[in-house]
Amino acid sequence: MMLTLKKGHRFFYLAIVILFFVLLYPFLYFFSRKAPRFKTLNHVRRFYSFISSIAAGFFFRYRVVSPIDWSKTYIVCANHTSNLDIPAITLAVKSNFAFMGKDDLLTNPLLKIFFETIDIPLNRDSKISAFRAFKRGEEYLKQGMSLVIFPEGKIGDDYPPVLHEFKNGPFRLAIEQKIPIIPVSMTNMWTKMWDDGSKYGTRPGICDICIHQPVDTSGLNPEDADDLKENVYKIISSELR
Template sequence: MILLLKKLHRYWYFISVLLVFLLFFPYIYFLARRPEKNYARIARMRRWVSIGGSALAGVFFKVTYESKIDWNRSMVLCPNHTSVLDITALTYLCPAPFSFIGKASLLKNPVTRIFFKTIDIPVTRKSKVSSFKAFQRANELVRNGRSVVIFPEGKIDDSFPPQIHAFKSGAFRIAVQNDVPTVPIIIENAWDIFFDDGSKRGSRPGVVKIHVFNPIETTNFNDDNASELEKVVYDKMHSYWIMKNKSYFHNLENLQKICQERS
């Protein structure tokens, strides 16, 4: 019964986002005719569509900071990735316009398509050419004073509960080449509310908690030691992730031991 309700909530979530999107679509379509000129306006509409749709489905967001963030700076934002809610979490978090780097399949989604054809950056991760073009586009945006969001794990973990896996280097190379800070971000519990796309476990209303670390300046890093920056960011995020989810993982380990003993 609970799973059925979660499956129904998942459908309601997507319907809610679509309804809000359709409400604003004429204006978004008008802006999309000149994406460079209307970059900030398109980003603002993406923000209201995602936040509004989530709110209709009873999903809200709460942010904690290590220190105040100047969102007007050009930065590379590095969040973990466990849920479709992560996109909304970032739009809620960052009031300044920015671009996502995301999988090319989002071009097939009726809501995200128009944003990935205008202000966001689609990438086919198995294609070196596509990855190179996405890297170049992100570099161009950062050089022009804009921020980009890159999920450094590259994908959502297949296992449940998800863990933080090894990072890819792209985000950190972009940061050091343009001498802009990286901002580690942990989206703590989106996976517990809406894991991945919800197709297996459904979703539920709730409050997604987001923790923003201090920006890490990249002045002392370069192409030769960008891997050190990657390690610093990974260690911060991984330690915080384990701390916030240790009770869940501890209970899971105990359950697995009991099952093994009984078998």
């Protein structure tokens, strides 16, 4: 009975997401056409994330370890267990930003508009694709635009979720560009929606997110990338226990 209710709630959430996407599509389309409009596109994306989550009963509760100066540029790294991670991060980042994610999202009917324009698709199995993605990310950072990257590169098959090994790319990029990293711990998102909710359904409730103090990279060299990766891994995992 409980699983049936959770499955029903998932379909309700999908209906809400599609409804608001349709209503906001003219604005999303207009502001996605040219790069100078991307900042406004992110404002519309935040509103979309907020209204669709609230309407479905998902409430994001943020704990900020140390105040964040959002006038600066960051690489935001978070663990990834749920599709809800995307609206949660969208609402958390208060500056202009772009996601970097797998190129499969280019076929997602709701996310395609973002990954064809503002966001950066990445095929990790292709060295050329990875090179182009991180070069574009580098250009964004130089323009003062923050990046959001899920360093696990996937939502794992484990249930309950475990924190998988991080990819090296975000940490090399942070060191090369001297950009601080903001670790983010999604502590209980998976209990409301694991992955896309297709297997266990979804349920409304409060989703807790911990935004950690930025990790400075200004004094690091490329050979320090593994240590930086391990440090960020430990920070994120510390809240997951």
